[in-house]
Amino acid sequence: MKTLKPILLLVIGMLFTMTSCRTEDDLSIDPPVEDTIEASSKIANLMSRTATKDGSNDNIIDNASCLSVQLPVTVTVNGIELEINDDDGYEDIEDIIDLFDDDVDSVVISYPVTIILTDFSTVVVNSDAELTALAVNCAGENENDDDIECIDFQYPITASVFNENNDLISSITINNDNDMYDFIDDLDEFAAVTINFPITVIFADGTTQTINSIQELENAIEIADDSCDEDDDNDFDDDDCDNCTTNDLETVFADCTQWTVDKLERNDNDLEDNYVGYVFEFNSDGTILVTQGSNTFNGTWEASGSGNNISVVINVTGLPDFNDTWNLHEIEQDDDEVDVDLRLGDDRLRFESDCQSGGNIDDTAMVNALTSGDWYVTYFFDDTDETADFSDYVFNFASDNTATATDMNGTTNGSWSTTSGDETELGLNLNFGTGMPLDELADDWDVLEVTNDIIRLKDISGGDGSEDFLTFERTPFDGGNGNDDLTTILSDGLWIVASYTEDADDQTANYTGYELNFNIDGTVSASNGANTNNGTWSVFSSGNQMTLDFGTNMPFDEFNDDDWDVISVSSTEVVLRDISGGNGGTDTLTLQKL
Numbered sequence: 001m002k003t004l005k006p007i008l009l010l011v012i013g014m015l016f017t018m019t020s021c022r023t024e025d026d027l028s029i030d031p032p033v034e035d036t037i038e039a040s041s042k043i044a045n046l047m048s049r050t051a052t053k054d055g056s057n058d059n060i061i062d063n064a065s066c067l068s069v070q071l072p073v074t075v076t077v078n079g080i081e082l083e084i085n086d087d088d089g090y091e092d093i094e095d096i097i098d099l100f101d102d103d104v105d106s107v108v109i110s111y112p113v114t115i116i117l118t119d120f121s122t123v124v125v126n127s128d129a130e131l132t133a134l135a136v137n138c139a140g141e142n143e144n145d146d147d148i149e150c151i152d153f154q155y156p157i158t159a160s161v162f163n164e165n166n167d168l169i170s171s172i173t174i175n176n177d178n179d180m181y182d183f184i185d186d187l188d189e190f191a192a193v194t195i196n197f198p199i200t201v202i203f204a205d206g207t208t209q210t211i212n213s214i215q216e217l218e219n220a221i222e223i224a225d226d227s228c229d230e231d232d233d234n235d236f237d238d239d240d241c242d243n244c245t246t247n248d249l250e251t252v253f254a255d256c257t258q259w260t261v262d263k264l265e266r267n268d269n270d271l272e273d274n275y276v277g278y279v280f281e282f283n284s285d286g287t288i289l290v291t292q293g294s295n296t297f298n299g300t301w302e303a304s305g306s307g308n309n310i311s312v313v314i315n316v317t318g319l320p321d322f323n324d325t326w327n328l329h330e331i332e333q334d335d336d337e338v339d340v341d342l343r344l345g346d347d348r349l350r351f352e353s354d355c356q357s358g359g360n361i362d363d364t365a366m367v368n369a370l371t372s373g374d375w376y377v378t379y380f381f382d383d384t385d386e387t388a389d390f391s392d393y394v395f396n397f398a399s400d401n402t403a404t405a406t407d408m409n410g411t412t413n414g415s416w417s418t419t420s421g422d423e424t425e426l427g428l429n430l431n432f433g434t435g436m437p438l439d440e441l442a443d444d445w446d447v448l449e450v451t452n453d454i455i456r457l458k459d460i461s462g463g464d465g466s467e468d469f470l471t472f473e474r475t476p477f478d479g480g481n482g483n484d485d486l487t488t489i490l491s492d493g494l495w496i497v498a499s500y501t502e503d504a505d506d507q508t509a510n511y512t513g514y515e516l517n518f519n520i521d522g523t524v525s526a527s528n529g530a531n532t533n534n535g536t537w538s539v540f541s542s543g544n545q546m547t548l549d550f551g552t553n554m555p556f557d558e559f560n561d562d563d564w565d566v567i568s569v570s571s572t573e574v575v576l577r578d579i580s581g582g583n584g585g586t587d588t589l590t591l592q593k594l
Helices: 006-021 042-051 056-062 087-097 128-135 177-185 214-224 246-255 364-370 486-490
Strands: 073-077 080-084 107-109 113-116 122-125 151-153 157-162 168-174 192-195 199-203 208-211 260-266 279-282 287-292 295-304 311-316 324-333 338-344 347-353 376-382 394-397 402-407 410-420 426-431 443-450 454-460 467-473 494-502 515-518 523-527 532-540 545-549 561-569 573-579 586-593
Touching (some): 042 151, 042 177, 042 214, 056 087, 056 107, 073 087, 113 128, 122 128, 151 177, 168 177, 199 214, 208 214, 246 295, 246 324, 260 279, 364 426, 364 443, 364 454, 376 394, 443 561, 486 532, 561 586
Antiparallel strands (some): 073 080, 073 107, 113 122, 151 199, 157 168, 157 192, 199 208, 260 347, 287 295, 311 324, 338 347, 376 467, 402 410, 426 443, 443 454, 454 467, 494 586, 523 532, 532 545, 545 561, 561 573, 573 586
C-alpha cells in the first residue's frame, strides 16, 4: 500500500471532519473542469518534471545529475581538504581543479554522506561503490534527463481539493518543489484537484510570466523545456563568463600585446608543445600577427555575442590548428598574468600573457651566454634521467632567435626566445619541432642559473605537477652532470646562513652565529655554541634538488622542505629556492662556506 504523505493525511482528516458535519444547507461547489489536474495527465507530468529535485548543481562532487549530496560534506580535492557548506564551496573545488589542466584531478568524499534523490527522499551511502550504484540510472554528462530546469514555479501556490460529491474539502498551500512533487504524486488519491490561478513562473533568464489557466501553464512549460543550458556537465556552474563582453576581450588584447599558447588540445591531442616560442598579437583592427623566431604568420580574429555565448573566430594562414569558431570560456586576470580560455566541445585553446613585465625582463646575461659558442645537454630529467638521448648533439643559438641541433645524422632547425618565467623572473622558450628526441625540449623553461659556462632550467609539468630539469654546458656529456659535486661541496667544511628570505621578509638575523655541518651520512647540525639543531639532508635529481628537515627545532624548522631547487653552486656558495605550494610565495636560502 502506498505510504500517505503529510499533505494527504491532512486532507483526509479534514474530509472526515467536513463530511460528518455537513448539513442539507451546504452547497456543492463544482470544480472548474478546465483547471482540473488529473493523475498521469500531460500537465501533471510536466509539473512533476519541473518540481523534480535537480541534482546537477553538485556534479563536481558526485558526477550524477539525478543525485544531490546533502550539505555540509567534507571532500579532499587534489590533496586539499574542504568542507562544503554552500555553492561557494563548489566554486572552491573548481578553483583547485583549474590550477592545472592536464593533471589527474580527484575529489574524494568523506563518507558516510546523505544522498537526496529526484523525489526528495534520502538514503545514506558509505562508499564510492554505493554512490556509483545509485548513480547508474542517471543520464550521462550533458545527456537529456527528465527534470525540466529552464522554468520554475514561484511559490506559494494554492490548490483546491474536492471529493466525489464535488464538495470543496480543502485548500492546500504548496511552498516549494518538494511540496509540489508530493502533491502531484498524490493526485490519484483525490477525486478532483484544481490550481488556484493566477500563478507566476520564472524562466532561466530571470523573466517571469503570469499564468491564468492549465492550458497556459502547459504551453509555458513545453516552450521552456530545453530552452536553456541545464548545466548537466561535471564542473560547477557554467558561469565563468557570465559577465564577459566583447569589450573585455578587446581590452585585454589591447593591454597585453604578447600572447603565448598555454594550452592547445584538438581531437584529444595535446599540441601546445608544437607552438612553444610562438608569440601572438591580437590587434584592435581585427588582425593577428604571429611571430616565431624569424617566421611570421598573418591572420584575423573577431568576437561577437555576450556572456557565456561569445564566439571568437580565429583564422591564421599557415596555422590551421587555431582556425575555428571558438567559445569564450573565461578571461582570468591575476596579478602577474592574464589568461584567455577558449573552448569548442572537448577542444581547448588558452592564451596567456604577462602584461606586467611588458617584455622588459632583463635577459642580457642569458642572451649573451646563449648566443656565443657551442652548448651541450649535460642533464635532462623527465621522470627518469634521459640525458644520454642528447649526448651526440651540439646546440647553437643565433641572435635572430633561430637555433640548430646537430648530430651525426644532420642538423635540426629550431627556435628560442626569452620570456617571463612561471616560478622565476626569467624563462627560456625552446622549440626544435616534433622529431624525437628533440621534441622533449619544447617547453617554456624557468631559468634557475645562468653563467657563461652553464645554463640550468626547470619546468613543472602541467600533466602531473612533476618537475623536469635541463642543463646546458660548454663541454659534452660525459656520464655526469654539472651538480654531481653538490654533496661533496656541502660536506666539506662548515657553512653559515648568509641570507634567508621568506617571500619579502628577510629573516637572516635569526641565524646569526650558527654554523652548519653537513655530514656525508645525511645528518646535519646547526650550532651557535649554546644551542644545537640536528636534522637530515639529501641531494637528489642529480644535484638539482635538495631536501632539509630539522624537525620542530626553531628557527631551523623554517628550512624544512623536500624540494628545494638548487639555483647555483660553487665551492663557497650554494643558493636554494622554494616556491610555496600553498600561496606561491618564494623562499630563498643562501649558504656560504666559512
